[in-house]
Each structure stands twice: as structure tokens, then as C-alpha cells.
Amino acid sequence: MNSKLKLASLAALIAITGACSNNPAAQHEVACVGGVLTGAVLGGAIGNRFGGGTGQTLATAAGAFAGGAATGTALNC
Numbered sequence: 001m002n003s004k005l006k007l008a009s010l011a012a013l014i015a016i017t018g019a020c021s022n023n024p025a026a027q028h029e030v031a032c033v034g035g036v037l038t039g040a041v042l043g044g045a046i047g048n049r050f051g052g053g054t055g056q057t058l059a060t061a062a063g064a065f066a067g068g069a070a071t072g073t074a075l076n077c
Helices: 003-019 024-047 054-074
Strands: none
Touching: 024 054
């Protein structure tokens, strides 16, 4: 099983188990995990459009980090 599929499966499992909870703290945690993962994926996709070779890899990583951090800050995680 490749790493992307493992990550997607883990995120789905977290969302399913946390969303069933009546605990507001657990629901906020699920929102944080889902939001940060989504921000990181979108940031990485945007960063991947820049540069070439090693520069493209660095831009992808920087975009993923920035997207995750910005989303985490916006959601007060």
C-alpha cells in the first residue's frame, strides 16, 4: 500500500471516529486534522507548479508547510 493511500485511509478513519463524538473538543480536533491536511495538500499542489528539479521539490515542500500552517492558524488549532 503506498504512502498516499495510507495517509488518506488514516485521515478518513480519524474523521469517521471523531465525527461520531458528542465531545466538542474531539470534533474540533477532527476539524483541525482535516483542515491542516487539506491546506497542506493544496499548498503542495500550488508549490509544485513552480520551479524544476530540486527547486520544484523545495517549492512543493514549502507550499505544503505554508498551507498546513496557515490553515492551522485560521482554525485556531
